[in-house]
Amino acid sequence: MNRRALLTASLLMPLLPRGALAAPEALKFRDLYVRGRQLTPRAAALAGQEVTMIGYMAPPLKPEIDFFVLTKLPMSTCPFCETEAQWPDDIVLALTDHPVRPVRYTDLIRATGIFETGFQTDPETGFISFLRLRGTRYEKL
Amino acid sequence: MKFQLRSLMAGASLLVLATAAVAQDNVLQAEDSYFTAAKAELARKIADQPNVGRAKNVVLFVVDGLSVPTITAARIYEGQSRGVDGESNVLSFEELLPYTALSKTYTHDSQVADSAPTATAIVSGVKSLNGTIGVTQQVKVEDCASQKGAEVTTLFELAETAGLSTGIISTARITHATPAATYAKVAGRDWEADKDLPEEAVRNGCKDIAAQLVDWPAGDGFEVVLGGGRGNFMLESQQDPEDETRTGARKDRDLIAEWKARHNDGAYVWNKQEFDAVDPAGTGKLLGLFNASHMQYEADREKDAGGEPSLAEMSVKAIDMLSKNENGYVLMIEGGRVDHAHHAGNAARALTDTVAVAEAVKAVYGKVDPAETLIILTADHSHVFSIAGYPARNNPILGIAGQGDDGKPYTTLGYMNGPGARLDEPRADLTGVDTTDLDFLQQALVPLGESETHAGDDVAIFAQGPWAHLFHGVVEQNLIYHVMEHATGLASRAALATSQAAK
Numbered sequence: 248m249n250r251r252a253l254l255t256a257s258l259l260m261p262l263l264p265r266g267a268l269a270a271p272e273a274l275k276f277r278d279l280y281v282r283g284r285q286l287t288p289r290a291a292a293l294a295g296q297e298v299t300m301i302g303y304m305a306p307p308l309k310p311e312i313d314f315f316v317l318t319k320l321p322m323s324t325c326p327f328c329e330t331e332a333q334w335p336d337d338i339v340l341a342l343t344d345h346p347v348r349p350v351r352y353t354d355l356i357r358a359t360g361i362f363e364t365g366f367q368t369d370p371e372t373g374f375i376s377f378l379r380l381r382g383t384r385y386e387k388l
Numbered sequence: 389m390k391f392q393l394r395s396l397m398a399g400a401s402l403l404v405l406a407t408a409a410v411a412q413d414n415v416l417q418a419e420d421s422y423f424t425a426a427k428a429e430l431a432r433k434i435a436d437q438p439n440v441g442r443a444k445n446v447v448l449f450v451v452d453g454l455s456v457p458t459i460t461a462a463r464i465y466e467g468q469s470r471g472v473d474g475e476s477n478v479l480s481f482e483e484l485l486p487y488t489a490l491s492k493t494y495t496h497d498s499q500v501a502d503s504a505p506t507a508t509a510i511v512s513g514v515k516s517l518n519g520t521i522g523v524t525q526q527v528k529v530e531d532c533a534s535q536k537g538a539e540v541t542t543l544f545e546l547a548e549t550a551g552l553s554t555g556i557i558s559t560a561r562i563t564h565a566t567p568a569a570t571y572a573k574v575a576g577r578d579w580e581a582d583k584d585l586p587e588e589a590v591r592n593g594c595k596d597i598a599a600q601l602v603d604w605p606a607g608d609g610f611e612v613v614l615g616g617g618r619g620n621f622m623l624e625s626q627q628d629p630e631d632e633t634r635t636g637a638r639k640d641r642d643l644i645a646e647w648k649a650r651h652n653d654g655a656y657v658w659n660k661q662e663f664d665a666v667d668p669a670g671t672g673k674l675l676g677l678f679n680a681s682h683m684q685y686e687a688d689r690e691k692d693a694g695g696e697p698s699l700a701e702m703s704v705k706a707i708d709m710l711s712k713n714e715n716g717y718v719l720m721i722e723g724g725r726v727d728h729a730h731h732a733g734n735a736a737r738a739l740t741d742t743v744a745v746a747e748a749v750k751a752v753y754g755k756v757d758p759a760e761t762l763i764i765l766t767a768d769h770s771h772v773f774s775i776a777g778y779p780a781r782n783n784p785i786l787g788i789a790g791q792g793d794d795g796k797p798y799t800t801l802g803y804m805n806g807p808g809a810r811l812d813e814p815r816a817d818l819t820g821v822d823t824t825d826l827d828f829l830q831q832a833l834v835p836l837g838e839s840e841t842h843a844g845d846d847v848a849i850f851a852q853g854p855w856a857h858l859f860h861g862v863v864e865q866n867l868i869y870h871v872m873e874h875a876t877g878l879a880s881r882a883a884l885a886t887s888q889a890a891k
Contacts, residue, residue: 276827283630283693319827320732321807321837336631336693353807353837355816375633388816 271297271359276319276337284377286364298362300339300380301355301388307347308372317341317380321353340376341383350387358385436486443762443854443875444716446543447707447752448868449481450510450566451745452503453727453738454767456848457775461735461801462742464785469743475781479743480750481765484758485850489859491868492846493769496525500844503727504577506768506865507569511720512540513869521565521597522573530576530586532594543872544570544718548607549882553713555610555706559683559699559741560724561617563597566768567722571610572600581620581637596620602643602650609651611673612706612719614697618658618677621647628680629658630694647675660695668708676702685725685737686744687826699723699744700751707755716760716876721748730771731839733806733829736786738773762854762875766868767847772804772840786824799823801830806840808832 272293279290304315305322316322317339341358350356360380368375417423459479467477495505498518505516512522519529522542528534544554558567563580574597579585582596595603598620604610619628621643622636648656653672657663663676678696683689689696697705703721710717723745729737749765756763777789779800789800797818802808809832810816822828832840849868851859855875873879 280691282691282695320734320829351811351837353835354810 271299274298274300274362276300276302279337279378290362291364293362294364296362297359298380299357299359301357302339303352303354304341304347304350304356304385305338306352307349311346313344313346314340314342314369314374315347315349317356317358338378340374340379341385342379342381343383350385355388356385357388358383360384438857439759439854441760441854442877443872444760445711445756445762446547446718446872446876447756447761447763448510448718448720448872449723449745449749449763449765450507450720451723451726451742451765451767452560452566453730453769453771453842454723454742454745454847455770455773455843455845457773458726458730458738458742458771459848461773461775461785462739462746465739466743466746468782468785473782474785479746480753481746481850484749484753485763485765485852485856487851487856487859489849490846490862491766491849491865492862493767493865494844500842501769502577502842503565503768504569507566508540509864509866510766510768510868511542511544511569513866513873514540515864515866519577520575521568521577522571523575527575532575532586532589532592535573535575535594539573542570543869543876543878544610544720545606546873546878546882547718547876548609550878550885551607551713551715552878553611553710553715553717554607555612555710555717555719556615556722557612557699557702557706557720558615558722558724559686559744560615560722560728561620561682562613562615562677563601563617563620564682564724566724567615567720568597568601570720571604571606572597574600580617582639582641583624583637598638598643599641602647609673611713611717612709614674614676614678614702614706615722615724616677616679616681616683618644619680621677630692631680634680644675644677651675658694660692660697663697663701663705666705668705668712671709674705674709682725682728685729685741687737687740698747700748703748703752704755707752711756718872718876718878721752723748727771730773730803731806733803733808733832733840734827735773735801735830736824736826736828738771739785758853760854762851762856762872764849764851764856764859764868764872766849770843770845770847772806772843774802774804775800776802784824786828788818788823799830803830803832803840804843805834805836806832807837808840809835811835811837 278287281287302317302319303321305318307315319337358380360383363379363381366377463477463479464474467474493501493506495501495518496515502518504521505518508516508522514524516525517529520527522540523535523538526538547554556567556570565577580597585596619637623638623642624635626636628634651673655666655671655674657676683696684692706719726738726741777800779789788797792798808829815831849859858871
């Protein structure tokens with residue numbers, strides 16, 4: 248275990264909720280939506296439960312922040328195809344209980360948290376989210 | 389007389405080839421299935437006659453980033469997806485567009501091209517500078533004032549002047565480089581909406597790409613425009629109809645309203661249901677903008693909120709619209725997102741989008757008279773994508789090819805650079821990883837997290853129809869325009885129409 252992994256583990260271990268010992272449901276990005284923002288029956292049924300998702304951490308907005316955006320593919324601003332950051336449709340806001348320790352946005356991570364659905368606007372940042380993981384802990388794969 | 393002489397010579401060549409073919413029967417492998425299949429192919433090639441008639445129509449497929457390995461991998465992927473042998477599978481365009489050449493894609497200033505000057509080369513016949521559209525190498529990049537005197541005429545403008553119909557289709561934004569090259573003149577390819585114009589461009593009167601599309605002065609304008617990029621035509625004050633969290637990108641001009649006001653016989657659509665309801669017979673012009681930005685990858689299309697037509701469906705509708713003109717038509721069809729999937733380091737989506745293009749070629753071929761329609765398929769540039777190792781025949785193309793010296797498995801498909809590389813860390817162990825998953829990113833050597841890069845190797849040109857046989861050998865990319873113009877005679881026909889209009 249390298250130093251960063253040790254630090255991450257030491258940060259995360261005390262945060263494990265009691266229910267975490269039961270294996271959380273694995274939820275794939277492609278299983279979120281039927282079409283547009285219509286959730287799949289499975290995704291809708293998992294609201295309020297702990298789930299695990301595999302994806303990428305978009306670069307956090309600023310240091311000392313307690314959320315990040317979990318993306319299906321690395322969040323990139325391609326110099327040859329985009330004039331500005333185009334957020335994909337299927338992103339998940341991952342809220343953490345402590346400041347995020349960023350990982351490189353191309354590193355695959357496993358994020359686990361309580362799955363929430365429905366639009367919500369963050370009062371501090373104005374960030375609008377439709378899907379969230381609350382109390383998120385994460386590990387690099 | 390010259391033609392007769394050529395025919396005689398061709399006849400003599402046929403005899404020589406036929407004799408050679410008979411002679412091959414004396415070999416020990418004469419009954420081998422590979423041998424007999426290739427012999428049958430030889431017979432087809434001997435029987436092939438070049439078409440030197442005038443092309444009434446031109447259909448130009450540009451598949452953004454379709455490198456030769458992408459064609460090979462897509463061929464195998466498509467076959468394996470149907471449960472047949474992938475390696476010997478044939479994509480529609482490989483079969484239907486038999487004349488081929490290699491295209492040299494370098495630009496006036498770069499070994500490795502971007503999509504802007506390459507599209508200009510294809511539709512206007514000149515090599516130019518990376519980052520610019522519809523202008524010659526005389527321009528300075530991102531310098532509006534330098535555009536004067538550097539603008540080019542496109543094949544689509546000649547077609548409109550000569551009284552043909554025109555259309556552009558793209559799964560990318562319709563203001564993106566490839567389709568934009570048919571109508572726009574900009575020193576900066578990113579000037580897609582007015583908010584993207586730098587102060588110098590505004591001061592010197594340069595217009596953004598979306599505005600140039602709606603204001604295009606050629607003939608009576610495009611009959612068909614289908615693609616993504618709706619945001620570039622909508623005001624910042626307008627909410628997107630498909631996504632309530634998005635608004636338009638423009639500071640000024642509601643371009644969709646302007647387009648509607650100009651074309652009383654036109655139909656504007658933004659979703660699949662509206663698209664399906666368009667009756668080509670009763671519709672003079674069609675504008676379809678199916679996404680605020682790019683349209684969906686083919687693999688994700690069914691999940692689109694508003695619903696999007698496939699590339700094949702858009703192509704068929706376009707030909708139904710354009711073929712009403714007895715003078716003929718020129719149509720560009722861009723498979724715009726093979727490139728984006730490669731930039732993301734995601735081979736699966738690059739391959740599924742390539743297969744969608746193959747389906748569109750098949751659909752188009754079935755709609756047109758191939759004898760009077762020049763159909764071309766090419767790429768603007770390559771990508772750093774390769775097919776590696778010694779995987780066994782019929783190994784899944786998205787699967788594992790072998791094991792590296794580090795004891796870890798490696799995939800058949802991979803990238804020279806891109807998001808699939810780790811930064812200063814050993815590569816990931818793929819043991820137990822499903823590399824055939826749609827979202828899997830192939831490993832890469834050099835970490836370029838934001839985007840895998842284009843490549844400088846040659847790309848293929850496939851063609852059929854009048855003068856398609858001119859595509860042979862290793863050619864400059866800008867030859868493509870010249871073959872299209874020669875096959876149609878559009879430069880002289882446009883000049884004639886202009887002089888008649890002046891009388």
